[in-house]
Amino acid sequence: MVTGGGRHRPGGAGGSVGTLAVREPARRSTEPHRKGGPVTSPADLVPLPPAALALGRAFRDAGHELHLVGGPVRDALMGRRCEDLDFTTDARPEEILAVVGPLASATWTTGIEFGTVGARVQGLMCEITTFRADRYDRVSRNPIVAWGSSLEDDLRRRDFTMNAMAVSVTGDAVFTDPYGGLADLARGVIRTPGTPEESFADDPLRMLRAARFVSTLGVTVDPEVATAMTALSGQLERITAERVQAELNKLLLGAAPRAGLEVMVDTKLADVVLPELPALRMAADEHGQHKDVYAHTLQVLDQAIDLEDGGPDLVLRWAALLHDVGKPATRAFLPGGRVTFHHHEVVGARIARKRLKALRCSKDLIEDVGQLVFLHLRFYGYRSSDWTDSAVRRYVVDAGPLLPRLHKLVRSDCTTRNQRKAAALAGAYDTLEQRIAALKEQEELEAIRPDLDGNEIMTILDIPPSRLVGAAYKHLLALRMEHGPLGHDRAVEELRSWYAQNS
Incomplete structure (x- = not known):
């Protein structure tokens, strides 16, 4: 049960718990859960939505326990919104279906073999799972499902103590915390209900989830947990790429991804799932005088996040993180x-x-991030030479819809402490953006097309659809990029001249 209290420092993506009024080991409340009034139990800090209360009454009437558990309890104590509800119960899956059926607008049973029934109740997504006391084969990581006999057994199998707290919703608002999750949450520390070695051997992905919580919740990792993560980091190789990708994306979209990434690197998790990142921790020259590429990368990520204007941008954050991954392979020392x-x-x-x-990311994400990495240095050519309007047009066309992100990435890539140099870089990019805006106003750059389309090319040259039409189109597009709008007559003349030389 609860053994301590205190003040939780503000979480990265949510509010603060405030002062947790825990003056003694947790006691069971005998009063129905109410909003308002004095705080006499941690349960009073967990507002129960009508859907939870309705489910609680139904399970009580059927003679079963029902507890709100895990993330929803943790997030409520942190003052964070939670749109989905997770429950645990002594009822078996078929009994759960019988109880929730009359209350739910929809149910689903995709997880029923693991004891989970899903339901939409009063507009909220709810997952209700039978008490579990699973074991794992520790090869495939698949659980050997076993029903548990108590709430405490169920809570022990959960990943971290801050996710091993529960509030009864069957009328008495009992707060259950057998592993000190509230105290750990108040201190902002990640610990495991049992030994971390046992927990991570059961499911190695929990190690990556710990790093994700550092990013999303603003917590730290207990030293004992960090030691186990380092020792067992190689076990992540057993986890599917899709599950790893999901955790990495959530980490990157958190309020403090840099902190989560640093945990990954320090515990060697990154060596397994993102080896390009620790590879940046290289001595750039024999004197160690060149900037640390790893530290530079994390700073670029921070600065890119500061430039976001519409919420977290996964493409931009991945591009910032990977923009210099080619440096270890291309490093050369000169006299x-x-x-x-x-x-x-x-x-x-x-x-x-x-x-x-390899992480099974979407094709769009792969191509967008790859293109941003490819283009992030092109601006430096603008600083060293006078770009023609053609070069500016090509910069915009090559970036396409990624141009706003490219602007942010290029600006974030300046991490010099030399104020004069930083100001010169910012000024040069300001000038480039001004030229882009001027050309856009003149020509609507994003919609650049040759002066003649494919049908016109075939009509003028009297040729059928073929590769030659595509080659002619590319030639006219290149002329358009170089000289701006040609006009119909000159475009026809250029087309006929090109055709005479290439047919």
């Missing part, structure tokens, strides 16, 4: 202690695509 990374954007784009493909 005088200079270090170069020629064409690291080309190599990096290939590495980024390969990693994201």
